[in-house]
């Protein structure tokens with residue numbers, strides 16, 4: 001499969017007198033093959049929007065290379081831009097225009113035949129409300145209009161930042177079907193989302209970014225399989241003992257992800273060793289079961305953003321269990 005999108009070693013550094021140097025992108029890589037629905041995932045502030053804006057020529061990177069449809073960007077952007085549809089951050093529409101007028105105006109400006117307006121209205125499910133003013137639309141309807149505007153030029157690559165934002169469950173399901181249909185027709189779709197269950201259902205492959213670096217990528221099943229080896233869920237008689245248990249297990253070399261009422265341990269080949277270790281520390285297990293990992297737990301583990309009882313993780317902090325309970329800032333986010 002040819003690569004539709006390639007990013008290698010992308011760096012973007014922001015400098016400010018007050019906050020010093022901030023590495024929004026710290027040698028980030030990404031590869032998306034043709035006809036895939038590709039999920040782009042990362043916690044708040046991890047660099048997703050910076051990546052997409054850099055790709056679209058809106059931000060100048062400090063280093064790295066990028067190619068869209070086999071052409072190096074930003075140099076070749078004028079040549080490829082007609083084949084890329086993108087919504088990065090919510091677009092603003094004239095509130096007094098209807099969806100049909102809005103799309104008609106955009107089609108005219110982009111040299112797209114007017115017949116395409118009706119096609120995209122139908123595709124995103126706005127046909128019956130197309131005559132009404134945008135200011136009367138719900139958030140989800142505006143989101144559908146945004147997707148319709150990105151689809152106008154029948155792009156080869158569609159980039160959507162949080163397309164399910166504001167959609168109701170029915171709308172999310174329709175968006176899922178639309179993305180799959182578009183990919184089946186040969187379009188490549190890159191979407192960022194925080195709805196990880198949705199990404200798992202919809203995407204063929206994913207890239208996970210944390211603190212400006214890629215921490216996982218590949219087909220969804222491969223990413224899940226790579227992280228499901230020997231995972232077990234542990235509950236204790238006393239929830240208050242979880243932090244102590246996480247600490248003891250981490251010191252013994254077990255990889256621990258803390259959830260509010262249980263721990264998930266990775267790479268456990270002998271569950272009995274876990275119960276023994278905890279019992280020796282006066283901590284008593286009430287449940288120990290193998291878990292099939294989902295994308296959410298992989299995400300929380302790789303980005304170290306699992307909630308820890310009693311702590312309020314701040315943006316830019318990666319809360320590592322077992323480091324004395326103190327939130328830590330992993331390399332790459334702040335500082336030089």
Ligand SMILES: Nc1ncnc2c1ncn2[C@@H]1O[C@H](COP(=O)(O)OP(=O)(O)OP(=O)(O)O)[C@@H](O)[C@H]1O
Pocket residue numbers: 014022023024042043044045046047048049050051316
């Ligand atoms: N213009 C700017 N000046 C300084 N720092 C910036 C600027 N734009 C982004 N950043 C910083 O770069 C980092 C990455 O931001 P970015 O918007 O790419 O994150 P994101 O992954 O899209 O987050 P979210 O999921 O919250 O949208 C953040 O720490 C952010 O504060």
